[in-house]
Amino acid sequence: MIRIEIDGNAVEVAEGSTVLEAARKLGIDIPTLCHHAGLTPYGACRLCVVEVEQRGRKRIESSCTRPVEPDMVVRTDTDDLREYRRTTAELLVAQCPDSKPIRELAERLGVQNVRFEGRGMECILCGLCTRACQQKIGTPAISFIHRGVDRKVATPFEIQSDVCIGCGACARVCPTGCIAIEDMGNKRVLRVFNTELELQACSECGAYFAPQRMIDRLKTETEVTEGLLTRCPACRRQAIGAVLRQAMR
Numbered sequence: 001m002i003r004i005e006i007d008g009n010a011v012e013v014a015e016g017s018t019v020l021e022a023a024r025k026l027g028i029d030i031p032t033l034c035h036h037a038g039l040t041p042y043g044a045c046r047l048c049v050v051e052v053e054q055r056g057r058k059r060i061e062s063s064c065t066r067p068v069e070p071d072m073v074v075r076t077d078t079d080d081l082r083e084y085r086r087t088t089a090e091l092l093v094a095q096c097p098d099s100k101p102i103r104e105l106a107e108r109l110g111v112q113n114v115r116f117e118g119r120g121m122e123c124i125l126c127g128l129c130t131r132a133c134q135q136k137i138g139t140p141a142i143s144f145i146h147r148g149v150d151r152k153v154a155t156p157f158e159i160q161s162d163v164c165i166g167c168g169a170c171a172r173v174c175p176t177g178c179i180a181i182e183d184m185g186n187k188r189v190l191r192v193f194n195t196e197l198e199l200q201a202c203s204e205c206g207a208y209f210a211p212q213r214m215i216d217r218l219k220t221e222t223e224v225t226e227g228l229l230t231r232c233p234a235c236r237r238q239a240i241g242a243v244l245r246q247a248m249r
């Protein structure tokens with residue numbers, strides 16, 4: 001265990017933990033956008049910055065990527081940090097002026113006016129979607145492409161993905177809600193990634209419910225019976241309920 005001090009409070013955390021994890025153990029709220037506990041730290045949004053003091057030297061660092069070290073002193077709420085976060089949030093609002101989550105976060109951090117020219121984007125390039133796709137789903141369907149002001153998240157060559165399974169993990173972790181998934185008839189459409197997938201019809205009720213690619217993946221990587229995988233969630237719950245009721249008799 002490693003002992004550090006955060007805002008005057010001592011805390012012990014396991015070696016390899018980050019400053020953000022240590023702060024949350026103390027119940028200290030540090031704003032984040034690009035962080036997810038189940039994914040590797042990225043440090044893109046720069047909202048989680050803290051002041052780290054070691055051997056008399058102070059530095060501002062992102063708490064989600066900074067590993068703890070013995071006798072580290074951390075401050076999370078100084079005048080400089082509040083101003084840093086406000087400016088960062090202001091830049092994010094200028095980049096994505098129509099994003100409600102970004103505006104709400106900026107207001108919480110004290111942003112009242114945006115001094116920077118807007119770009120009219122929706123994505124803040126946090127990388128959560130790409131990390132979820134690659135690290136949790138194991139399918140590199142999307143990634144960052146281009147550089148500088150042209151940098152964005154897309155499929156290879158910005159065409160229909162031939163490996164996307166349509167699981168929706170990218171949309172679930174997106175902090176701005178810019179990744180929309182639409183089920184239209186027997187198709188699942190991810191417009192932002194120029195991808196369309198065929199949906200499987202439930203073997204019981206006939207309703208379309210999941211991409212065929214996702215079901216095929218689950219067949220090979222889980223022990224769920226095929227009889228359940230080919231049923232929609234509602235019919236699946238009914239089938240499991242019937243089995244449980246039978247077992248309780």
